[in-house]
Amino acid sequence: MRVEILTIGAELLLGYTIDTNAAFMARALSEIGVAVVRHDTVGDEPELIARAIRDGLERTGAVITSGGLGPTADDRTRDGLAAAFGRELLTDPEALAQVERRFRLFGRTMPKINVVQALVPRGARVLENRFGSAPALWMEDERGRWVITLPGVPSEMRGLLTETVIPILRERESAAPTVVASKTIRTTGIGESALAELLGEDGGDAVAGLPLAYLPGWEGVDLRITAAEMPAADAERALGEAARRLRERAGAYVYGEGSANLAGVVLDLCRERSLTIATAESCTGGLIGARLTDVPGSSDVYVGGVVAYSNRIKESMLGVPEELINRGGAVSEDVAKAMAAGARERLGADVGIAVTGIAGPGGGSAEKPVGTVWVAVQIGEDMRTFGRVYLGDRGEVRSRASQTALDTVRGMLTQPR
Amino acid sequence: MRVEILTIGAELLLGYTIDTNAAFMARALSEIGVAVVRHDTVGDEPELIARAIRDGLERTGAVITSGGLGPTADDRTRDGLAAAFGRELLTDPEALAQVERRFRLFGRTMPKINVVQALVPRGARVLENRFGSAPALWMEDERGRWVITLPGVPSEMRGLLTETVIPILRERESAAPTVVASKTIRTTGIGESALAELLGEDGGDAVAGLPLAYLPGWEGVDLRITAAEMPAADAERALGEAARRLRERAGAYVYGEGSANLAGVVLDLCRERSLTIATAESCTGGLIGARLTDVPGSSDVYVGGVVAYSNRIKESMLGVPEELINRGGAVSEDVAKAMAAGARERLGADVGIAVTGIAGPGGGSAEKPVGTVWVAVQIGEDMRTFGRVYLGDRGEVRSRASQTALDTVRGMLTQPR
Numbered sequence: 001m002r003v004e005i006l007t008i009g010a011e012l013l014l015g016y017t018i019d020t021n022a023a024f025m026a027r028a029l030s031e032i033g034v035a036v037v038r039h040d041t042v043g044d045e046p047e048l049i050a051r052a053i054r055d056g057l058e059r060t061g062a063v064i065t066s067g068g069l070g071p072t073a074d075d076r077t078r079d080g081l082a083a084a085f086g087r088e089l090l091t092d093p094e095a096l097a098q099v100e101r102r103f104r105l106f107g108r109t110m111p112k113i114n115v116v117q118a119l120v121p122r123g124a125r126v127l128e129n130r131f132g133s134a135p136a137l138w139m140e141d142e143r144g145r146w147v148i149t150l151p152g153v154p155s156e157m158r159g160l161l162t163e164t165v166i167p168i169l170r171e172r173e174s175a176a177p178t179v180v181a182s183k184t185i186r187t188t189g190i191g192e193s194a195l196a197e198l199l200g201e202d203g204g205d206a207v208a209g210l211p212l213a214y215l216p217g218w219e220g221v222d223l224r225i226t227a228a229e230m231p232a233a234d235a236e237r238a239l240g241e242a243a244r245r246l247r248e249r250a251g252a253y254v255y256g257e258g259s260a261n262l263a264g265v266v267l268d269l270c271r272e273r274s275l276t277i278a279t280a281e282s283c284t285g286g287l288i289g290a291r292l293t294d295v296p297g298s299s300d301v302y303v304g305g306v307v308a309y310s311n312r313i314k315e316s317m318l319g320v321p322e323e324l325i326n327r328g329g330a331v332s333e334d335v336a337k338a339m340a341a342g343a344r345e346r347l348g349a350d351v352g353i354a355v356t357g358i359a360g361p362g363g364g365s366a367e368k369p370v371g372t373v374w375v376a377v378q379i380g381e382d383m384r385t386f387g388r389v390y391l392g393d394r395g396e397v398r399s400r401a402s403q404t405a406l407d408t409v410r411g412m413l414t415q416p417r
Numbered sequence: 418m419r420v421e422i423l424t425i426g427a428e429l430l431l432g433y434t435i436d437t438n439a440a441f442m443a444r445a446l447s448e449i450g451v452a453v454v455r456h457d458t459v460g461d462e463p464e465l466i467a468r469a470i471r472d473g474l475e476r477t478g479a480v481i482t483s484g485g486l487g488p489t490a491d492d493r494t495r496d497g498l499a500a501a502f503g504r505e506l507l508t509d510p511e512a513l514a515q516v517e518r519r520f521r522l523f524g525r526t527m528p529k530i531n532v533v534q535a536l537v538p539r540g541a542r543v544l545e546n547r548f549g550s551a552p553a554l555w556m557e558d559e560r561g562r563w564v565i566t567l568p569g570v571p572s573e574m575r576g577l578l579t580e581t582v583i584p585i586l587r588e589r590e591s592a593a594p595t596v597v598a599s600k601t602i603r604t605t606g607i608g609e610s611a612l613a614e615l616l617g618e619d620g621g622d623a624v625a626g627l628p629l630a631y632l633p634g635w636e637g638v639d640l641r642i643t644a645a646e647m648p649a650a651d652a653e654r655a656l657g658e659a660a661r662r663l664r665e666r667a668g669a670y671v672y673g674e675g676s677a678n679l680a681g682v683v684l685d686l687c688r689e690r691s692l693t694i695a696t697a698e699s700c701t702g703g704l705i706g707a708r709l710t711d712v713p714g715s716s717d718v719y720v721g722g723v724v725a726y727s728n729r730i731k732e733s734m735l736g737v738p739e740e741l742i743n744r745g746g747a748v749s750e751d752v753a754k755a756m757a758a759g760a761r762e763r764l765g766a767d768v769g770i771a772v773t774g775i776a777g778p779g780g781g782s783a784e785k786p787v788g789t790v791w792v793a794v795q796i797g798e799d800m801r802t803f804g805r806v807y808l809g810d811r812g813e814v815r816s817r818a819s820q821t822a823l824d825t826v827r828g829m830l831t832q833p834r
Contacts, residue, residue: 011632013453015443016601016639019436022458026432036430038465041439041456044630048455072609072618074630111610113618153633155809184433192489193528201489201530213461213491215428222433279703279724285710286696286703289724293702296778296811304730306723307696307706313721313764317734347730361713392572394713 001173002180003029004056005039008049008067008077009152012041021066021157027259028161029064033232034169035180044068049080053147057084061145064165067152069134071114077149078137082121084147085139092120095135102133131159138168173232180228181235183243186260187253188220188407195221199249206245210238218392218399219262223250252415255407262406263291263298269413270301270351275379277409278349279305280318280339282330283357283373287402303349308339318342331356331368333385336376344378352378355405359397373401377408384412418590419597420446421473422456425466425484425494426569429458438483438574444676445578446481449587450649452597461485466497470564474501478562481582484569486551488531494566495554499538501564502556509537512552519550548576555585590649597645598652600660603677604670605637605824612638616666623662627655635809635816636679640667669832672824679823680708680715686830687718687768692796694826695766696722697735697756699747700774700790704819720766725756735759748773748785750802753793761795769795772822776811790818794825799834801825 005025011017019041026036037060042048049068056063068077082089096118103110117134120126127136132153140146148165150157173179187195192214203212207225215222225242227235247254255265270277279288285307292302308314311325320338328334336354344352357373364370371390376383386408390397422442428434436458443453454477459465466485473480485494499506513535520527534551537543544553549570557563565582567574590596604612609631620629624642632639642659644652664671672682687694696705702724709719725731728747732739737755745751753771761769774790781787788807793800803825807814 010630011639011641012440013443013456014447014599014601014641015440015445015453016632016641017634018440023429023432023435026430028432030431036432037460039430039436039458043454072613072631155813158810182431184431196489213427214489215433217434222428224428224431224433281703281706283710284707285715285719286698286706286722286724287710289698289703289726290701290707290815293700293704293724293726293776294812294815298702299726302702302726304724304726304734305703306734307703307710307721309706309710309716309719309721317721317723317764347734359710393575395711396572398711 001034001062001169002037002060003034003062003064004060005036006052006056006063006065007039007041007152008044008065010043010074012067013043021152021154024154024158025064025066025161028166029169030182031258032166032170033173033179033181033235044074044076046076046079046083049077050083053080053084057141057145057147063147065147065149066157069117069136069149069151071117071133075116078116078119078121081124081137081139081147081149085121085123085141087121087123089119090122091115091118092126095120095126098126098128098135099133127160127164129156129160132156136160136164177231178229179232179235180226181232181239182224182226183239184258185223185243185246185250185254186220186256187223187250188255188262188403190221190253192216192221195250195253199246203242203246206249207242208238210242218396219403252411255410261295262403262410264295266406266409267292267295267298267301269410273413275301275350277302277351277353278343278347280343280352280354281305281307282309282314282339282355283359284355284398284402284405285309287398288353288355288405291402291406303347305343305347314339318346329368331358331372331374333374333376333387336374336385337378337383340376340378340383350379351409353405353409355401357397357401359394361394371397373397373404375401375405375408377405377412379409379412382412382417384408418451418479418586419454419477420451420479420481421477422453423469423473423480423482424456424458424569425461425482427460427491430460438569438571441571441575442481442483442578445583446586447599448675449583450590450596450598450652451586461491461493463493463496463500466494467500470497470501474558474562474564480564482564482566483574486534486553486566486568488534488550495533495536495538498541498554498556498564498566502538502540502558504538504540506536507539508532508535509543512537512543515543515545515552516550544577544581546573546577549573553577553581594648595646596649596652597643598649598656599641599643600656601675602640602660602663602667602671603637603673604640604667605672605679605820607638607670609633609638612667612670616640616663620659620663623666624659625655627659635813636820669828672827678712679820679827681712683823683826684709684712684715684718686827690830692718692767694719694768694770695760695764697760697769697771698722698724699726699731699756699772700776701772701815701819701822702726704815705770705772705822708819708823720764722760722764731756735763746785748775748789748791750791750793750804753791753802754795754800757793757795757800767796768826770822770826772818774814774818776814778811788814790814790821792818792822792825794822794829796826796829799829801829
């Protein structure tokens with residue numbers, strides 16, 4: 001099944017809102033084998049919305065929209081949908097009851113303004129939204145081409161997509177003779193060209209003819225293989241075999257598949273071994289803690305950390321000797337080691353993770369340019385360090401440093417010396 | 418001036434990469450008064466790229482693309498651009514020299530694979546990329562319609578857009594009789610409907626007829642006013658006056674304009690008063706530290722913090738009395754206060770910021786449901802607390818809690834009791 005995504009809202013075109021909805025939708029759809037072949041964003045004008053919907057139906061026959069279902073004057077997706085199908089908008093009693101119920105749930109009376117959320121193009125099916133007030137809509141024409149409109153509030157969109165839309169599409173999909181499916185293998189700690197040298201640019205016999213794409217980002221390089229126009233069972237088998245061979249060849253650089261994230265992998269590895277983690281962060285300023293605690297259930301492994309942004313805190317809270325900082329500077333292998341040891345000891349954890357570096361744009365020198373980072377991880381008697389100069393801006397240096405730190409833990413647990 | 422953005426890459430359609438490039442481009446362009454009227458994303462096929470470019474030229478006459486300029490087989494923007502204009506691809510000596518220079522800079526010989534990066538449609542202008550190996554291209558037809566292709570690597574795209582593209586567009590724009598310009602006022606601590614009640618849904622006489630949009634997100638509600646089809650000087654004046662009146666009416670909820678971020682605002686307020694900050698984070702797990710240290714130059718204000726994810730760390734590193742936790746639970750006003758006081762004292766800072774809460778999805782109870790958060794901030798003798806239940810998923814609860822914590826500091830400094 002092939003679909004297009006249409007996100008709606010002037011705020012997206014002004015760049016004040018990063019379109020995370022489109023990515024979430026694309027990922028969730030890809031994971032069930034639905035191919036997102038295009039993504040468009042338009043503003044809040046009904047004519048533009050209608051035209052974009054019609055173009056998408058013409059091209060692909062299936063469009064999922066997000067945004068523009070709110071109660072205010074700039075929420076015009078209902079109008080756009082009605083115009084695209086040449087239908088009139090009517091107040092739907094079921095939709096109205098839903099909106100009213102939603103307000104009652106929070107002990108409030110529905111404001112008059114919200115009545116518009118119950119406007120529905122004639123013939124559309126109302127999908128209940130138990131995450132917010134905007135009902136979602138499903139509209140299909142006589143040729144079987146369809147549009148689903150979802151709200152733009154991320155938690156509402158996610159809830160509806162996962163609970164309502166995906167099951168509907170799965171059912172349709174299972175009736176289809178062939179699918180487009182893909183699998184992603186996530187690597188880190190190796191660059192795109194080195195990985196391509198290792199695997200061959202097209203993946204060689206590992207992928208047995210399936211197209212292979214290299215997707216580099218700050219987390220590492222993802223390998224994506226795609227199986228197109230095959231029966232679902234064949235696609236699954238072909239992808240499974242290719243993934244197994246790629247994992248074999250990429251070896252220790254692989255940390256997971258699909259939506260795996262390195263923080264989650266590290267937490268799982270530690271959990272299996274009953275190890276706890278403490279962090280000591282300088283240039284990453286709490287980012288590693290934030291990434292670990294972003295994973296639900298992290299509290300049984302991660303006990304906490306010290307953000308030692310100033311040298312004084314490195315000394316007072318982590319016990320880094322002042323002379324160590326004076327001798328080699330705060331950004332040095334020795335200080336990173338002392339921070340990791342200090343985190344373990346002071347916070348009473350098995351694994352100590354430390355990062356110190358120069359994220360920029362200021363603070364660099366000829367000897368230690370912007371991007372210089374030292375990572376140290378101590379697990380029991382085993383202490384490993386990693387020093388390098390990252391390219392990129394402040395955000396990239398910090399993100400990459402956090403990834404290296406987590407990957408060092410993974411390496412120590414999966415490849416003991 | 419009106420432009421469309423076209424981002425290119427299968428990884429975007431799979432959702433593994435969030436399209437931050439589109440948002441960055443949109444924001445940078447909006448800020449100089451260039452209206453982004455549409456954003457499309459297509460995969461790596463030359464025909465789809467060509468069609469999307471042609472459609473954009475037809476609709477708007479100006480397209481800026483990002484992605485697909487790399488050296489590998491799935492980088493097809495050059496081919497798409499050539500096809501859209503019906504031109505052939507030639508190896509451009511200037512472009513080739515640029516690519517070679519880039520590799521020499523890092524002491525490397527250009528790999529053969531990179532020769533394709535010097536392929537340029539006949540008639541295109543090569544824009545030097547000093548941030549990476551892919552030269553950007555500028556292509557214009559006889560009717561003055563144009564396309565600029567930028568690389569997809571964020572740091573390269575940003576560098577080229579800011580240093581090269583924006584100056585070119587500014588020059589063109591200054592020759593134009595009218596502009597579309599907008600201004601954004603950022604508020605936090607008040608919901609969309611309450612703000613609309615305060616200002617009137619259309620902004621009333623404050624905006625003097627300029628369209629007003631309410632843009633809610635986890636950071637708060639942004640107010641955007643737009644001045645369309647006016648001479649640049651008139652637009653600037655009208656926006657300036659409307660912004661001044663809106664700020665007056667929205668009062669203390671306003672923390673900045675345009676791309677202001679609350680962490681930066683708080684750092685500036687503290688810097689002016691020579692105050693230092695320390696954090697004590699439980700459910701936010703380092704997020705507040707990460708947000709503060711994401712701002713360049715934060716080290717003169719932010720000394721560091723403790724991520725006190727476990728209760729033991731709250732006691733040992735922040736001096737929270739055990740009986741306080743036993744009595745009211747770790748998520749309570751008293752524990753938040755003790756954490757804020759502990760952060761100030763143990764880390765030796767003027768401002769102590771503390772957050773404790775239940776981010777979910779687990780850990781909630783009838784008495785303390787998921788989303789329950791307590792914030793405490795202490796500045797000198799002044800201690801303020803804030804407790805509430807946030808809706809949304811784990812990420813939203815954490816983000817909103819971090820925003821409330823920072824906004825509490827702002828409130829205490831700008832509205833002393």
